[in-house]
Amino acid sequence: MxxxxxxxxxxxxxxxxFDHAAQADIEARYGLPLMKTALDPELIMPPTLGQVTEDEWFESIVAALGGDERARQAVTEFAQIRCxxxxxxxxxxxxxxxxxxxxxxxxxxxxxxxxxxxxxxxxxxxxxxxxxxxxxxxxxxxxxxxxxxxxxxxxxxxxxxxxxxxxxxxxxxxxxxxxxxxxxxxxxxxxxx
Known part of the structure; x- marks a missing residue:
């Protein structure tokens, strides 16, 4: 027993x-510190504690990465990574x-x-x-x-x-x-x- x-x-x-190779590929193609930014405690803790939604978390990542179209596209791809x-x-x-x-x-x-x-x-x-x-x-x-x-x-x-x-x-x-x-x-x- x-x-x-x-x-x-x-x-x-x-x-x-999750596909970590795909995450690294997105970072390399866009030249953005995507994972470091996404996992920053100031950004990830509010949605983890139910204080904001996952969509709001994605928006906070976009803003932290500069808020431009390149940042938005990188985060969009990040959100769709295979698991x-x-x-x-x-x-x-x-x-x-x-x-x-x-x-x-x-x-x-x-x-x-x-x-x-x-x-x-x-x-x-x-x-x-x-x-x-x-x-x-x-x-x-x-x-x-x-x-x-x-x-x-x-x-x-x-x-x-x-x-x-x-x-x-x-x-x-x-x-x-x-x-x-x-x-x-x-x-x-x-x-x-």
Missing amino acids: IPFDAVLSDLDGVLRH WVDEEVRALLAKVQQHVPVVIVTNAMDRLEEQLDQLGLTYFADDVVSSAKVGVAKPDRRIYEIAAERAGAAPERCLFVDDRLHNVEAARALGMTGVHYRTYQDLAAVLTY
């Missing part, structure tokens, strides 16, 4: 992946879900439900804790507490998986078992039973 009462998994970088589900991870989490709840815990924006639907993940997890809905984002301890509560598990009985080490460390500080996800094997090593 699995030695946890719940598995809490990040979405991006674990279950959903996909890691089917190995999905299959492993689905197998685990036969025994314990699986909850997605993600720093997301207002379109998360639409995106999950497009990926065929709408009914995949037992619950989804979206930062934009709950108003707190990883690594704030409250988002982990919300996820554990929704899973019906004590924090020390939860496995938390994320591709960002600081998010994993925050979960560990609450007593969760943390897996810093880099490859499928990182997760499989803990969940193979």
